[in-house]
Amino acid sequence: MITGCVIGESLKSGAVLELTGLRVCRVTRMDLSATARGSQPPVWTVLEFESDAEDDAPLAEALADALSAEGGWYADYRVGDEERVVVFSGRVFRYSGADDPRRAEAVAHGVSVGVPAHQLDWKD
Template sequence: MAAGVLIAESLRVGTVLDDLSLVVRKLQRSAPGNATAEQPPVWTLVFFDVADTEAEALATQLSDALDTPGWYVDLHTAQDSFIVFPGRVIRYRRGDPQGRAEAQEHGRAHGIPDSQLDWPI
């Protein structure tokens, strides 16, 4: 199973995601302390699982639903990381420092502070 975390506030207003084949494992409200000026100070984190075979399709769907600036979703299988930004998915093998660096650089270029670029390796 692939595991991911979605911040509900990162979805564009009016977004509808339906026919999803994911399992919500945990919901959490959090005041992260490192929100940017464009982000709300309290977030709703949705921890979820999805079949490995559906991870890429879900990443694409989420990429079309994320708001700008400064949001992403991290989604990981045992082998691959999908870092989902508005309009772009960066996929790389887990443990690949170049792939991770590319995703982090894309995030920085789109207003995400280093303190939020903390997805699992």
């Protein structure tokens, strides 16, 4: 099972995410004006999704193509109980557990593209 979320405002203008079997489970609007930084908007639309698909590669590729390169955005999801996937515009990071060195690579990349450090706290 794949479970995760993407922020609606993180998608570049004109982006379309259309994947067979991907279900939106919950949509939440959140006022994050106290913590949003730089070009991030003060109100976010959080789209929580899931899929029974065993192959998450189409999702990772679609997100990497759809996410805005500006503003420090990413999407993340879990594949089963083992793997965390963090997707930035044009980049995909996969890791298993907080001590996996690939997690540190994802965090470093996030910082390099402008994601505020407090937003890089994925629960592993």
